Amino acid sequence: MPKISVQGKTVECAIGDNLRQVLLQNNIDLYNGSATVINCHGLGTCGTCAVEIQGNVSPIGWREKARLSLPPHGAGTTRRLACQVQVMGDLQVTKFDGFWGQGNQPV
Numbered sequence: 001m002p003k004i005s006v007q008g009k010t011v012e013c014a015i016g017d018n019l020r021q022v023l024l025q026n027n028i029d030l031y032n033g034s035a036t037v038i039n040c041h042g043l044g045t046c047g048t049c050a051v052e053i054q055g056n057v058s059p060i061g062w063r064e065k066a067r068l069s070l071p072p073h074g075a076g077t078t079r080r081l082a083c084q085v086q087v088m089g090d091l092q093v094t095k096f097d098g099f100w101g102q103g104n105q106p107v
């Protein structure tokens with residue numbers, strides 16, 4: 001069972017679980033401010049579920065790559081979209097500030 005460290009908590013899930021769903025089911029603040037209600041609910045189009053991830057996850061797909069190439073993210077970003085990520089091992093996940101989680105201050 002992979003362990004995910006995030007916002008001072010450690011949660012567990014199964015290999016292959018969707019990171020967005022795991023975080024929401026464990027009451028982790030994946031979205032900032034009004035993005036809590038204004039988001040694409042996992043379609044990979046809004047970009048508000050962006051997080052920094054250390055650990056083993058599924059490779060980036062075309063949909064995620066396309067959204068992350070657009071502002072306020074950008075081609076050089078190291079963020080991932082939680083809704084497009086499958087957990088493949090233990091992770092350290094960091095959410096940053098800003099509507100899209102594009103900032104530099106961890107929240």
Ligand code: FES
Nearest residue numbers: 042044047049083
């Ligand atoms: S929830 Fe919209 S891109 Fe992930």
